[in-house]
Every structure is written in C-alpha cells, then in structure tokens.
Amino acid sequence: MSTGLGVRNPEVPKEQITVNPNTGQKTVRMGDLEFPPRKVWMKTFGCQMNYHDSERILSHLTDLNFTRTDKVDDADMVLFNTCAIRDLSNNKFYSQLGEMKHAKKKKEDLVVGIGGCVAQTEGKELVKKYKHLDFAFGTDVIDQINDMVFRTYSGDNKFTINSWDRSENFSIETKITHGSPQAFVNIIKGCNKYCTYCIVPYTRGKERSRKKAEVIEDVRKLVEYQGIQEVTLLGQNVNSYGHDNGETLSELIMGLEEINGLQLIRYTTSHPYDVSDELIAVHGTSKKLSNHLHLPVQSGSDGVLKRMHREYTIEHYLGLLEKLRKSNPNIVLSTDIIAGFVNETDEEHRMTLDLLDKAQYDFIYSYAYSMRNNTRASKMEDLLTDDIRGERLREIQKYQLGIQAKIREKLVGNQYRILVEGYGNMGGVKKWRGRTNCNRIVHFLPSSDEQDLQWNWVDVKVTSATALSCQGDLLEVHGRRYPTSK
Numbered sequence: 028m029s030t031g032l033g034v035r036n037p038e039v040p041k042e043q044i045t046v047n048p049n050t051g052q053k054t055v056r057m058g059d060l061e062f063p064p065r066k067v068w069m070k071t072f073g074c075q076m077n078y079h080d081s082e083r084i085l086s087h088l089t090d091l092n093f094t095r096t097d098k099v100d101d102a103d104m105v106l107f108n109t110c111a112i113r114d115l116s117n118n119k120f121y122s123q124l125g126e127m128k129h130a131k132k133k134k135e136d137l138v139v140g141i142g143g144c145v146a147q148t149e150g151k152e153l154v155k156k157y158k159h160l161d162f163a164f165g166t167d168v169i170d171q172i173n174d175m176v177f178r179t180y181s182g183d184n185k186f187t188i189n190s191w192d193r194s195e196n197f198s199i200e201t202k203i204t205h206g207s208p209q210a211f212v213n214i215i216k217g218c219n220k221y222c223t224y225c226i227v228p229y230t231r232g233k234e235r236s237r238k239k240a241e242v243i244e245d246v247r248k249l250v251e252y253q254g255i256q257e258v259t260l261l262g263q264n265v266n267s268y269g270h271d272n273g274e275t276l277s278e279l280i281m282g283l284e285e286i287n288g289l290q291l292i293r294y295t296t297s298h299p300y301d302v303s304d305e306l307i308a309v310h311g312t313s314k315k316l317s318n319h320l321h322l323p324v325q326s327g328s329d330g331v332l333k334r335m336h337r338e339y340t341i342e343h344y345l346g347l348l349e350k351l352r353k354s355n356p357n358i359v360l361s362t363d364i365i366a367g368f369v370n371e372t373d374e375e376h377r378m379t380l381d382l383l384d385k386a387q388y389d390f391i392y393s394y395a396y397s398m399r400n401n402t403r404a405s406k407m408e409d410l411l412t413d414d415i416r417g418e419r420l421r422e423i424q425k426y427q428l429g430i431q432a433k434i435r436e437k438l439v440g441n442q443y444r445i446l447v448e449g450y451g452n453m454g455g456v457k458k459w460r461g462r463t464n465c466n467r468i469v470h471f472l473p474s475s476d477e478q479d480l481q482w483n484w485v486d487v488k489v490t491s492a493t494a495l496s497c498q499g500d501l502l503e504v505h506g507r508r509y510p511t512s513k
C-alpha cells in the first residue's frame with residue numbers, strides 16, 4: 028500500500044548505505060550502481076508547500092550521498108521545484124532553466140531535473156523541448172526521487188513521472204534536514220475548491236488528509252528527538268482538514284496542544300468557507316495556537332467573489348473576523364487579494380479598498396490577476412487590461428500601507444517574546460530579527476557584535492514601527508529552550 032507522496036517502484040534496487048567506522052566515509056550503492064559523494068543545488072519557487080517538498084526531496088537525496096550546495100557551479104545535480112500559480116514565478120523559472128543549457132555545456136555530466144507544479148502539468152513538453160533537461164516529476168511522486176535519480180545515472184534519462192498517488196490514505200512523516208526549532212508539517216494535500224482563477228487543484232490534485240493520530244505522533248517525535256518547538260501545519264486549504272476522515276482541524280490543534288515542549292502552533296492557508304465556530308473558539312482557548320490568522324479574502328466585492336467561486340459573501344467574511352476578534356482579542360489578521368480579476372469594474376475594485384478599511388489587516392499579500400490555462404476563469408471573456416490590473420494593484424498596496432502604518436504605530440512600547448530567526452545588515456549595522464507569536468518581524472541590536480542569538484528566545488520592546496518594519500530593544504535572552512518559569 029502506498030503512503031505519502033508516491034509509491035517507490037519495488038523493482039528498483041534500494042539504497043545500501045555503509046559507513047567506514049575509521050574514516051567516516053559513506054558508500055552508497057543502488058544495485059550495481061555506486062553513488063559517490065555528490066552535490067545538489069536546489070532552487071525552490073512559490074509557496075511554503077513547495078519549500079516543504081524541497082526539504083523532503085533533499086532529505087531523500089542524502090540517502091544517495093548527496094549534500095546540498097549553495098553554489099550552482101559546484102553542483103553535480105541541479106533541481107528546480109517549480110510554482111505555477113502566477114506568470115511571474117513561472118517566468119523566473121523558465122529563464123533559470125534556460126541558463127542551465129550553458130552550465131551543461133561546461134559540465135557534461137551535470138544532471139538537471141524539475142519538480143513541482145509546472146512539472147506536474149507541463150513536464151512532458153518541457154523534457155521534450157529542453158535538451159539539457161533530464162527528468163521532470165510531479166507533486167505527488169516526491170518520495171520516488173531516489174528511484175528517478177538512479178534511473179538517470181543508469182543512463183535512462185529524458186523521462187517524466189507525474190502520476191497521482193491514488194491510495195486511500197495520505198501519510199507522510201515530516202523530514203527535516205535543518206537544525207532549526209521550526210518545522211512545517213503537511214496535514215492535508217490537494218484542494219477541492221476549484222476557485223475559478225486557481226491552478227492548484229490541477230497541479231496538486233484532490234484533497235487528502237493525514238490521520239490526526241499520525242500527525243500528533245509525528246509532531247511528538249519532532250519535538251522529542253529533533254528539538255522542534257514551533258510547528259506550522261501546512262495545506263492548500265487546512266480548514267478542510269479531516270473532512271475525508273471525520274476529523275477536524277480544531278481537534279488536531281487541541282491534540283497537539285498536549286505535547287510537552289511544543290510552544291507554538293501555526294497553520295496556513297485557510298479558506299473562509301470552512302472556518303467553523305469550533306475553530307474560532309479554539310483561537311480563544313488554545314494556549315499554543317499563534318495569535319495570527321491568514322485568511323485570504325481575494326476581493327471586497329460579492330460579485331467578484333461569486334465569479335471567483337469563493338462561496339462566501341463579504342458580510343459572512345467580516346462576521347468571521349468579528350467572531351475571531353471576540354474569541355481572541357489579541358488576534359492579528361492578514362489576507363491575500365487579487366487585483367483586477369476578470370472584468371472587475373471600478374466599483375468592484377473600490378469595494379476591495381473599502382474592505383481593507385473594515386478588516387484592518389496587519390499585512391496583505393496582493394497580486395495582479397494572472398490568467399492560468401485550463402482554469403474556469405481562463406474561459407471567461409476578459410475586457411480588463413494588464414495596465415488597469417497593475418494600477419489597481421498599486422492602489423491597493425498603497426492604501427493598505429496607510430492602514431498598516433497606523434496599526435503598527437500602536438505597537439511602540441509593547442514587549443514581545445520572539446524566536447530569533449537570523450540577522451541582516453540594516454544601514455550598515457548588524458541587526459538580529461525574530462518573529463512574534465502574532466507573526467510580526469522585529470529587528471533589534473545585539474548586546475555586542477559577537478553575540479550569537481540564532482534560535483534563541485528573547486524578549487524585546489518595540490521602539491519604532493512603520494508600515495513595513497518594526498525595530499526593538501533587546502531586553503532579555505532566554506536561550507534556545509522556551510523559558511518555562513516565565
């Protein structure tokens with residue numbers, strides 16, 4: 028029986044890994060083929076689901092003696108994990124794939140593969156079209172990656188595998204190759220919503236949820252053995268979680284809450300139609316659920332929502348925000364907006380600006396509508412021009428920044444406990460940054476240049492805040508484990 032993202036072919040030999048106890052040298056064989064140490068360079072486009080899939084791919088590849096490299100010139104194998112959601116990410120991928128032609132001229136045995144959403148729908152044509160592309164694999168066969176790499180190194184390249192995993196259960200264990208205390212845990216794959224603009228149901232297939240007990244056990248192990256303190260539950264529509272098994276997201280969250288050592292639970296991304304009263308209540312009662320919810324609205328006009336097949340009205344949506352804020356007064360909300368959907372009128376566009384006023388989002392992701400082949404919206408006659416879409420997008424972004432600046436101003440003086448995620452150079456000064464429970468990034472100066480705060484829990488006080496960035500003062504460093512006493 029299949030479990031996870033694709034059944035491995037039983038006829039392909041399995042990895043045999045031996046480690047020389049004296050030298051530490053790892054030898055890997057699959058059948059007659061030896062896999063010497065090699066380097067893989069991987070480029071991921073798109074959403075967190077793709078980053079999660081990339082982690083999984085890399086984790087499998089370590090069994091074939093691959094290590095990751097940041098330098099494409101050092102790579103023996105180059106993999107692209109692609110995104111099809113909008114033209115922009117698509118275009119970036121195509122130009123980078125094109126450049127690989129020259130890389131392969133320089134290094135003849137370079138292997139080039141593509142995975143993800145573009146590979147799912149267009150893999151076959153791309154393998155035919157690009158001579159330097161060895162293989163393509165879809166979103167549901169990730170767990171077969173080593174079989175595919177074996178096949179390529181055996182001399183059988185130029186193939187595409189984009190079949191759907193039709194097994195009843197969807198059961199994958201989280202694989203992590205990094206040393207951070209944050210993990211993304213896939214709880215549901217696919218989407219049955221078929222919003223008229225969206226390609227995801229075609230690239231990710233039908234919804235399938237993991238069993239609640241399995242997810243809880245997976246997270247328990249991550250916390251116990253891999254030092255994970257924060258999990259983000261992932262899915263294209265996590266609110267539909269469990270519909271196929273008679274389980275719910277609220278029950279899952281309350282189950283995860285019991286895990287000792289787990290500090291923070293986030294989930295993304297949600298569809299307003301499936302936000303239940305039970306889930307809203309959990310936002311009030313759970314001690315570990317983040318004070319942040321990303322709830323994509325897409326448009327402020329009922330007419331547009333109808334054409335998008337979003338299955339809710341603005342009145343219903345605003346009712347949800349009100350209930351969520353009542354349930355958890357500290358909740359911070361964000362959303363996705365599509366500017367200039369097919370035939371959007373000026374009035375419909377203004378309704379979106381009006382919604383931004385009413386919803387008071389902490390931040391938004393906004394995009395110009397991008398026509399995707401085969402979606403229902405692609406078959407609607409569209410009178411709107413890209414120039415108008417662009418103008419509307421800029422107007423939405425500017426309008427939201429005004430709202431955001433006012434919300435953020437009020438944060439000055441607040442104290443937050445944050446998990447430090449890294450540092451950067453801000454105006455020539457080294458500043459660390461961390462994420463609050465409610466998903467805001469705060470930048471702050473360390474006590475000294477040498478101080479290493481990576482993955483520490485620290486307390487900060489916000490000293491200044493604009494629409495786009497929050498600066499703070501470091502108050503206290505708690506170390507890498509969340510302090511239990513405070």
Ligand code: 5AD
Binds near residue numbers: 399
């Ligand atoms: N055009 C523009 N934006 C899109 N999104 C999804 N499909 C499209 C499209 N065809 C946006 C939606 C979704 C986010 C992940 O991407 O806002 O919530």
Ligand code: SF4
Binds near residue numbers: 218219225263
């Ligand atoms: Fe796409 Fe709609 Fe599914 Fe989200 S809910 S993945 S926008 S079809």
